[in-house]
Amino acid sequence: MGDLPPHQALEVERTVDPNGWINLAGQRVKIGTELANRVITVRLDGPLLHAVHDGLLAKTLPSPFASGERPRLVGARVAATQLPPAPAAVSVERKVPTDGVVMVARQRLRVGRTYAGRIVTIYVEDTHFRVTYEGAEISLHARKGQRPVTRWKAKIHAPKI
Structure with missing residues (x-):
């Protein structure tokens, strides 16, 4: 040393x-x-x-x-080599319910009732979640834990008859 x-x-x-x-x-x-x-x-x-x-x-x-x-x-x-690049952020989709709150990696993200019924894309990064709708960033949330993402696509239910 x-x-x-x-x-x-x-x-x-x-x-x-x-x-x-x-x-x-x-x-x-x-x-x-x-x-x-x-x-x-x-x-x-x-x-x-x-x-x-x-x-x-x-x-x-x-x-x-x-x-x-x-x-x-x-x-x-x-250190003999350059630091390898970070892997790209994982992206997931969620359909926003009427209360405006979605779940990613067991964490509640308040997106807003304005986006109810719409599908948002959430980028899961090391320290935060970045929520976008049609390419525009709508919110940023601190990541409270390091739980893995287990669901990737929006869950769209068929309308009840």
């Missing part, structure tokens, strides 16, 4: 435990259960921590270390 240049991105390999945690210089960091029992490359780049798995950027989190602090990490090396 002493030979590593200051202010350079560091990389280190870690195995994510079955509960989704890794250990970095005595600090526990929650990576997520979707990467449980897998070896990932952890990249410390200034105020950010990037988790890379199979050559894809899996997650970006705030670093548990101050930007000037250089933790003593076993197996640390200077």
